[in-house]
Structure formats: C-alpha cells, structure tokens
Amino acid sequence: MLVCLFLGIILLDIFSKGFSSLSWDFISQSPGDRMTAGGILPAIIGTLWLTLITTLFSVPFGVACAIYLNEYADASALTGLIRSSIRNLAGIPSIIYGLFGLALFVQALRLGTSVLSAGLTLGLLSLPYIITTTEEALKRVPNSMREAALALGATQFESIRDVVLPKALPGILTGIVLTLSRAAGETAPILFTGVAFFISGVTTSVNQEFMALPYHLYMLSTQHQSIEQVRPLAYATAAVLILLVFLLNTLVFYIRYRHRSLD
Template sequence: MQYKTNRLSSVIEWGTLLSTTLIVCFFLFVIIWEIVSKGVSSLSLEFVSKVPSAGMTKGGILTPIIGTVLLTLITALFAIPFGVCCAIYLNEYAENNWLTRTIRASIRNLSGVPSIIYGLFGLALFVQALQFGTSLIAAGLTLGLLSLPYIITTTEEALKRIPNSTREAALAVGATKFETIKDVVLPSAMSGILTGVVLTLSRAAGETAPILFTGAAFYINGTTGYLNQEFMALPYHLYMLSTQHQSIDQVRPIAYGTALVLVIVVFLLNLTAFYIRYKYRKNEN
C-alpha cells in the first residue's frame, strides 16, 4: 500500500512538473515566433549599422546598440569587483553570527526589489545628490546597484561548493589564507562565478525601468559615447517605438526588428554563460 502511494505521488509530481514546463515552453515559443516572424524582415546589416533618422521612422538602431554596450560595460565595471569581493568576504572571512546572517538576508531581499525602485533610487542618488545629471554614468551605476545582489548571491553559492578540504590542503602546505583564496578557491569556483555574472549582465542589458529615470533619451541625432550625456538603449528604444511614438503603425516593423536584436543579444550572453560553465567543468574533470 505504501509503495502504491509513493508511486502515485511520484507520478503526480512528475506530471505536474512536465505539464508546467510544457506550458512555459509553449508561451515562450509563441512569443519568440511572434518576434522573429515580424522582425526578421527588418533585420539587415544596414539596420544595425545606421543611426535612427527622421524621428526614428527611418534608419537603423546603431545608436541604441552603442548605448546598450556602453551601459552594460559600466554596469560590469561597477558591479563585478564589488559583488565578488563582498561574496568573498561573506563566505571566507566573516563569522557566522547574527550580523552576517542579517547582511545575507538583506542582500536576498534586495534581489526581490522591483527594478523601478532602483530607478528612483538612482535618480535621487546619482542624478540629483551626486549631480551626475541624466547621463550614461548615472544609468550604468544604477544598473550596477541592481546587479550587485545577484552577483553576490551567485558568487557566494559558487564559493560554498568548494570543499573545505581543498582550503585545508592549501593551508597545510604553507599558503596564507589570501593565497589560498586567490590561487585555489577562486579558480575552482570560476565557472559558477562567471556564469552568474554573465546571466546578471544579460538581465541588466534588457532593463528599461532603471534607465527610464537616469539617462535614457527618446531620440538622439547621431551617436554618443560621452559618460555625462544622455544615451539611447535598445530596451527603452523598443518601449518608445511600441507605445509612445506618434506614428506607431509606421515604426512597428522597426520595433519588432529592435526586439529581435535585443533577444539575440540576450541569447548570445546566455549562450556565453553556458559555454563558460561547460568549459570550466570540462577542465575540472
């Protein structure tokens, strides 16, 4: 009787898991097909190599692409060093007391804060208090703050997977704690760290709400790469084309083409994360 009950429970669990997975995959396929079928006609070398013109009704998306790349680069330069160092401290140096547990809980809570709240915080801190103005640097630092909790969490989890025996072996042969972390622990955890970093950056590259308040511009004539100026970015450009443009029907093909480019960028970043994880795991084996 107990065997039949366990078997029925396993069948229900696997059935529920399979059905929910199929439902998610179905809707994902519908969304991807909608974007690809309506955006592939706009995708061309000219589309990605020319700047928007005629009020974004003509031309390409070179300016939003440049803005997105620079924005992601600033986010990475700010979030990765701080995030990795914070995770190393929490996992390798900090004692397991109430203060450390409070810090960890706060970091996990920050991961659940809506991105628009980060946008308002970035507006108050970087744009107004620090007087960066609505600019590329303000938006990049805001996305860096948004990315920090995810990088800290994924890095700490990667460090936790390294057995303590590995650390003890390095210390036993005379290595200092810093040398053990630098030469033994971090290389062993690098696959998990890099995977978490790339996936976090791919999410940041598609965010709209934080840059809405901190520097994204509706339209820029030409290209821009100055840190103290407003910029165009693919997610905000897509939002404006789809909802706010005065000639929505006219720019709809450009909007779908922009959406397809953004999906391709995020897909390539995720593919890079999977490749990094595969490569490091293969080397470990």
C-alpha cells in the same frame, strides 16, 4: 521541453514579425524620419555602454562582498542581518532603484543624466544578485580543498585565489551573465538617469545621454504616434536585443568550457 516550447514560440513570433526589417542598414544606421526609418545603431552602442559600466561597477564589488561573507566573515547575527538585507534588496522593484539613482548619482553626486549615472544605477540593482549567486557558488566548493591548501602552507588568501575561485568560476560566471542579461533589458531604472528617446549620433562619452534598446523598444511599441507603421521595427529591435543577450551567454559558456577543459 515545456520551457523550450515556450521559448521557441516567443522567438518564432518575434523573428517572424521583425525579420522583414532586419538588415545591415538597420543595425548600422541611426533612426530617421521621426523614428519610422533608419536603424538602431545609437541604441545598440548605448546598451553596450550601459552593460560595460554595470559590469565594471557590480562584478568586482559583488564578487568581493561574496568572498568576504563566505570565506572571512564569522557566523554571527550581524552576518545574518547582512545576508538578509542583501536578499531583501534583490526584491525591491527596479523603478525604486531608478528613483534612488536619480537622487544619488544625478542630483547628489551631480553626474547629471548620463550613461554613467544609468550604469551605476543598474550596478546597484545587480549587486544583490551577483553577491547571492557568487556566495552560493563558493559554498559548493568542498571545505576539504581549502583545508588541503592550508595544510600545504598556503595562506587563506592564496587558497581562495588559487583553489576556491577557480573551482567556483563556472557558477560565478553563470550568476553574472544572468544578472547582466537582466540588467541589459531593464527600462525603469534608466528612465530617470539618462536614457533619451532620440539623440543625434552615437554616445561617445560616459557623461552624455544615450539611447538604449529596451527603452527604444518600449517607445516604439507604446508611445509612438504611428504604432502600426513602426511595429515591424519594434519586433526587429526586440530581435536584436535577444541576439545581444544570446551572444553574451555564448561568450560565458565558451569561457566555462575552456575553464573545464583546462581542469
């Protein structure tokens, strides 16, 4: 109840101060008049691009790593070192990932400042969390289910695919959505890898620079020359970002519900 109380206070503050600026034009138009008018469509599209690339990079690789560590790797000093390294990576400040993404994706791989570089950087940031939460979900599946599948003649791969993963899916999805929700709100990692304060039109290619809701919110709240004038726009931007995260959570909850219904 205490957590719900604080959540309610935060949502009430944001939506009450940004409601006057929320409209279809605000969502469907580009910014104008030195960011004091218009909408945030390029920032919404850029955030969706960013989340998509992060998902495509981090989810398959992260789930595969967790499956290997939990189902295939032997208990050894090397495996323990790998797990320890993954947990240490989860504690690295996000701005360090931004500098690493600048060095690796922007400069070394010559991808330039683009939504692709930023998405891959956020994918690296998300990997430790996805690996850890997926492995914990796999550990909660009883070993008796694996042994029963093997006793019936299934191979280890078939038992993982048909028995273990379906049972662990709700926990895996929860970890993924929490990680992607955090990545969608990150600002520091994308500062060096491709985000822009303003671009004309929406981003249509992974090789272009992009606008993003968290960076747009940061600039309106702290760096704009007319902060008081654009403050309602900043709160409205925060409200849209929260709504996008809630939609992502709702989609995953629906998938979990459907999966449990089929079970």
